[in-house]
Amino acid sequence: PDTDLYSVLEVASSATADEIKRAYRRLALRHHPDKQPTNATPAQRAQATHAFQRVGLVYAVLSDEKRRARYDRTGEFGDTLGLEEGADWDAYFRELFDRVDEEKLQKFAAEYRDSAEERSDLLAAYEQHQGDFDHIFEELPVVNVLDDEDRLRIILERAIEAGDVAAHRAFTHESRTKRLARQRRARKEAADAERAHAQLTATGKKNSSAASSEADLAMIIQQRGAKRMATLIAGLEEKYASKAKKTGRVTKKAAASKEPRKRTRKAAA
Structure with missing residues (x-):
């Protein structure tokens, strides 16, 4: 069904920054690719990966004050992330989050x-x-x-x-x-x-x-x-997301096969 970014994180549009962080972590736990059972099928692993990427993208928008304000005002978010063809989700997450050591x-x-x-x-x-x-x-x-x-x-x-x-x-x-x-x-x-x-x-x-x-x-x-x-x-x-590099870019190509190219509230489903 059609939804918006707040629905993806299962929070209200009035959610505080702390509530958004907590919701992100809960959903990241649920969908993290490495968290899936060892007997999961390739299709199940692919589904989990897509869900994890989707949650990460939504968090990247709603955890940033300026990106969130623009999304609230326009219902769009693609341009705020500098989405470009040719990049990939792996690069995005490597740059968005510090290495876990x-x-x-x-x-x-x-x-x-x-x-x-x-x-x-x-x-x-x-x-x-x-x-x-x-x-x-x-x-x-x-x-x-x-x-x-x-x-x-x-x-x-x-x-x-x-x-x-x-x-x-x-x-x-x-x-x-x-x-x-x-x-x-x-x-x-x-x-x-x-x-x-x-x-x-x-x-x-x-x-x-x-x-x-x-x-x-x-x-x-x-x-x-x-x-x-x-x-x-x-x-x-x-x-540790707040310590990550600020140059991370996420691909429109990685999401295009799953979602429409035009990014709106309804397109985020």
């Missing part, structure tokens, strides 16, 4: 853990998945089943007692069998990630170019078989 992962983890943002994300994921801890962990960056489950469980129990969230049965009556199965999966994922990291270190890839580093992260994600690492990457993209 190990130092930034650690910095983000230290700032996020036990923060108000983590609590807000936890409660939102809890409500979204009606207390299913398996799915809750998939939504949160930098959390680990083996290290963080007890801590997060206490936060949720206190939130239930305070009336901040409902007492969903999937959480309050989770079976010991399900919890142990989740812990077994987490141990396997941790072992897979450790092996992948050792392989990357042995082959000397850790000091390679930005493009190679991004490929290394994707390899870890695939071998780990979990969504949390991709969640973290999407979160870091949003967090």
